[in-house]
Amino acid sequence: MKKLRVESGKKVNLAKIDANASPDYDGDKKEGKEELLRLNEKLEALQELLYAEHKHKVLVVLQAMDTGGKDGVIRHVFEGVNPQGVRVASFKVPTAEELDHDYLWRVHKQVPGKGEIVIFNRSHYEDVLVVRVHKLVSQKVWSRRFEQINRFERMLAEEGVTILKFFLHIDKEEQKARLQARLDEPEKLWKFKPGDLKERDLWDQYTQAYEDVLNKTSTPWAPWYVIPANKKWYRNLAIARIMIETLENLKMEFPRPDFDPKTIEIV
Numbered sequence: 001m002k003k004l005r006v007e008s009g010k011k012v013n014l015a016k017i018d019a020n021a022s023p024d025y026d027g028d029k030k031e032g033k034e035e036l037l038r039l040n041e042k043l044e045a046l047q048e049l050l051y052a053e054h055k056h057k058v059l060v061v062l063q064a065m066d067t068g069g070k071d072g073v074i075r076h077v078f079e080g081v082n083p084q085g086v087r088v089a090s091f092k093v094p095t096a097e098e099l100d101h102d103y104l105w106r107v108h109k110q111v112p113g114k115g116e117i118v119i120f121n122r123s124h125y126e127d128v129l130v131v132r133v134h135k136l137v138s139q140k141v142w143s144r145r146f147e148q149i150n151r152f153e154r155m156l157a158e159e160g161v162t163i164l165k166f167f168l169h170i171d172k173e174e175q176k177a178r179l180q181a182r183l184d185e186p187e188k189l190w191k192f193k194p195g196d197l198k199e200r201d202l203w204d205q206y207t208q209a210y211e212d213v214l215n216k217t218s219t220p221w222a223p224w225y226v227i228p229a230n231k232k233w234y235r236n237l238a239i240a241r242i243m244i245e246t247l248e249n250l251k252m253e254f255p256r257p258d259f260d261p262k263t264i265e266i267v
């Protein structure tokens, strides 16, 4: 899965990354889905251990174009994990109170505590994406945010937060098909907002903004992964694998009791 990681300082050209690809996986869709079920169980066990050890904190950032699949990842990759130790934080258009503060204020409040996994459905990156594309602040203001974000994430990492950032990469054709499906299928219609088409018109500007994010904010302490996401099953599988690899590397252990269980008799 190393191929999907954006090396720090390396230039990313999204047009050159095939959103249909399934790097590092030879199986087909059926096999991929079966594999995901096995990985779900592994992730469940690792999350249990993370919770029990109460030492590490894990932050998962999900970003994508509209219809990119953030909700699907949350449903399918984290299926079965214990809700006591996993939380989703969704970042919408900021409230008046949030706008009265710096852009990291609402974000910092949501970061994981010990033993916790927090999934960011959108994030502080919106403040260099939608905010940039729609010129909600000046270039002077948004362009200094990359460095601010790197420093913020570094502080979090130094304080024990493991950070994983996923960009779900779909292409423009796939977005068209997914938007059309929302219009056509009654149970998907609620997800369609006519405003999504305005955002679609800005596809190239968003692509440029995403490339800058990937080029400037993939760091050793908070790497970005570009996940080819036209194939939903591959997207889920790739993220599950990276999560498991990362959690295994934490070398977690169940806490040792300060008593000998053999000496205890329950009458």
Ligand code: AMP
Binding pocket: 091, 092, 093, 094, 122, 126, 127, 130, 131
């Ligand atoms: P959704 O995730 O589909 O519910 O939509 C949330 C909306 O909030 C998206 O259109 C985002 O672009 C928007 N949003 C999130 N963060 C910000 C922000 N910091 N400034 C402006 N809009 C934002």
Ligand code: MG
Binding pocket: none
């Ligand atoms: Mg959404």
